[in-house]
Amino acid sequence: MSKKLSNKTALITGSSRGIGRAAALAFAKHGVGLIAVHYAANADAAQTTVREIEALGAKAVAIGADLRKGKQATDSLWQQFKEAAIAFSGKPALDILVNNAGIAPATSIGDTTEAAFDELMTINFKAPFFLIQAAADDISDNGRIINVSTGFARVAAPTHPAYAASKGALETLTLALAPEFGKRGITVNVVRPGVTETDMNAEWLAMPEARAGAEAMSVFNRLGRADDVADVITFLASDESRWTTGQMIDATGGARL
Numbered sequence: 191m192s193k194k195l196s197n198k199t200a201l202i203t204g205s206s207r208g209i210g211r212a213a214a215l216a217f218a219k220h221g222v223g224l225i226a227v228h229y230a231a232n233a234d235a236a237q238t239t240v241r242e243i244e245a246l247g248a249k250a251v252a253i254g255a256d257l258r259k260g261k262q263a264t265d266s267l268w269q270q271f272k273e274a275a276i277a278f279s280g281k282p283a284l285d286i287l288v289n290n291a292g293i294a295p296a297t298s299i300g301d302t303t304e305a306a307f308d309e310l311m312t313i314n315f316k317a318p319f320f321l322i323q324a325a326a327d328d329i330s331d332n333g334r335i336i337n338v339s340t341g342f343a344r345v346a347a348p349t350h351p352a353y354a355a356s357k358g359a360l361e362t363l364t365l366a367l368a369p370e371f372g373k374r375g376i377t378v379n380v381v382r383p384g385v386t387e388t389d390m391n392a393e394w395l396a397m398p399e400a401r402a403g404a405e406a407m408s409v410f411n412r413l414g415r416a417d418d419v420a421d422v423i424t425f426l427a428s429d430e431s432r433w434t435t436g437q438m439i440d441a442t443g444g445a446r447l
């Protein structure tokens with residue numbers, strides 16, 4: 191039986207853990223041929239994800255690149271992907287690019303140092319920008335670019351001003367690129383997760399009051415799970431979303447509506 195993403199190639203940044211890992215496993219269940227599991231330093235977690243993907247019948251390769259290093263890192267990441275894709279299919283073609291890797295420090299404007307600001311912008315915004323630039327010519331016609339933002343881009347986030355702004359920049363980039371990529375049938379969209387139970391906020395959610403507050407933000411009165419967000423990413427990766435581009439798709443469980 192043909193599956194939603196049969197034989198596609200996919201690159202998901204930050205897929206050793208969390209939302210990226212859940213998206214990689216969802217892609218594998220939907221028939222993706224090759225998944226590149228990108229990570230920064232956590233090679234063991236990336237290898238575990240690779241094995242989980244392969245158990246579902248897809249091929250996978252782990253690719254390390256610390257996105258704090260800017261364009262040098264995205265060039266290396268792209269080169270490593272191309273080698274894996276050529277080994278898989280004979281061509282460097284990429285069908286689905288998910289810019290998911292990110293960090294989300296809770297730092298007020300007063301406490302944000304220049305170094306912390308630069309690191310955040312480099313990982314969350316500069317890296318997707320230059321990865322899309324590097325990949326552009328090899329993204330297949332009717333391919334997909336999916337950028338992972340945050341619900342904090344649509345509500346005030348005084349606890350995370352630099353983080354919210356880094357994702358705001360990613361959203362503006364998404365809109366700006368949709369017409370150019372549209373000429374080749376490629377869609378460019380954003381998914382906005384809300385509070386999702388991953389390592390990113392494990393420490394915060396270990397506090398019962400914080401957890402209850404986070405649950406109460408959603409109209410469904412629970413936290414998001416990584417697979418809640420992964421299923422929305424999978425929809426945007428599939429042909430079913432072919433008429434949707436330049437859009438910010440909410441995956442917050444109706445948080446703070």
Ligand SMILES: NC(=O)c1ccc[n+]([C@@H]2O[C@H](COP(=O)([O-])OP(=O)(O)OC[C@H]3O[C@@H](n4cnc5c(N)ncnc54)[C@H](OP(=O)(O)O)[C@@H]3O)[C@@H](O)[C@H]2O)c1
Pocket residue numbers: 203204205206207208209210228229230231232233235255256257258290291292293294313338339340341382383384385386387388389390391
């Ligand atoms: N969790 C939430 O509540 C939430 C809410 C809204 C939006 N988001 C967004 O969703 C995305 C995924 O979040 P998550 O919760 O799944 O995060 P996570 O569990 O903390 O995982 C982060 C992933 O990004 C990678 N990464 C971190 N720093 C990196 C760097 N310097 N260079 C390259 N890769 C790096 C990590 O690789 P290693 O394993 O090697 O460290 C890991 O694969 C992020 O963009 C985040 O902003 C999350």
